[in-house]
Amino acid sequence: MTALVRYGFSAPVQSLARYGFLDGSHRLFDYGCGRGDDVRGLTENGLSASGWDPYFAPDNTISSADIVNLGFVINVIEDFDERVEALTRAWSLAERVLVVSVMLENQNDPRGQRFRDGVMTLRGTFQKYFTQSGIKTFLEQVLDEEPIPVAPGVLYLFRDKDMEQRFLMDRYRSKHNRLRTPSTQQQERPKRQRRDRVAERYETYREPLEHLWAQWLALGRKPDKSEVEDLLTLTEGFGSAPKALRFLERRNGLAEIERAASRRVDDLEVYFALNQFERRRPYKHLERGLQRDIKSFFGDCRSAQASARELLFTIADTQTIEQACQHAAERGGPFL
Secondary structure (H helix, E strand, C coil): CCCCCCCCCCHHHHHHHHCCCCCCCCCEEEECCCCCHHHHHHHHCCCCEEEEECCCECCCCCCCEEEEEEECCHHHCCCHHHHHHHHHHHHHHEEEEEEEECCECCCCCCCEEEECCEEEECCCCEECCECHHHHHHHHHHHHCCCCEEEECCEEEEECCHHHHHHHHHHHHCCCCCCCCCCCCCCCCCCCCCCCCHHHHHHHHCHHHHHHHHHHHHHHCCCCCHHHCCCHHHHHHHHCCHHHHHHHHHHHHCCHHHHHHHHHHHHHHHHHHHHHHHCCCCCCCCCCHHHHHHHHHHCCCHHHHHHHHHHHHHHCCCHHHHHHHHHHHHHCCCCCC
């Protein structure tokens, strides 16, 4: 009775799209899919998605998937033990990430009579309204995992810790939109023009070189050959990925790379500083890309953490603390 007819995607599915999880590389299972509007919309977009619901789709197969969505389910279960059972079952199905979403207090007018730890609505349905901190604490206590709030009432729990680190790093990455340099005014060609072999070579391999340059700017360091998408093409054209990088370095100069490296160092310092500030559990191992970042910019992890601690001490002034509070509030962090 609580399942709504949707005319668009639900908030948790919209968050997955916003953070790039619905690129076609992950399978999704909707545990408690209701009328199945999200699943139907995802499959119509060519994505691998299925769902199960005890009332609307009881005969569907319950299966594990990269992403499991537990959308607005635990807040409509009146029995606490059944609430815990639904959460742990959904977590057992999630191979990489579990998305949990609930109704928050004041998000809707909870008209009805108090019943257990929630209310019995005028429609005769149960609703448990959480606070942001309340749902976070509930997930931590039941699963012994640290959830990451991504929107009001929407939290991610990662089984794949490498994916979690990449997600957190991308969230802390400063947004920098690189604009293509305006073309110069075309001038009248001289009668005799020397052949520009560098320009010809660049035009021949323009697309893979532009991808490589964009990746270099995004990382702030030279990409490892395992990170290069067009490795075969670049190797055929330049002999190796390092030679292609040297070609770009000679052609484009180092000024933009130095600015990108500086931004990346700032991003990493913020990432490690916030991990310490939020007292996140240390990872058993760092994601491979982060390992390369640390080695390139700091030398080792201890130096990176020391730099982050210096940043925390440096920003300890009133204005910055206010900004940190605002940032944490926007992320649904501890200041809420």
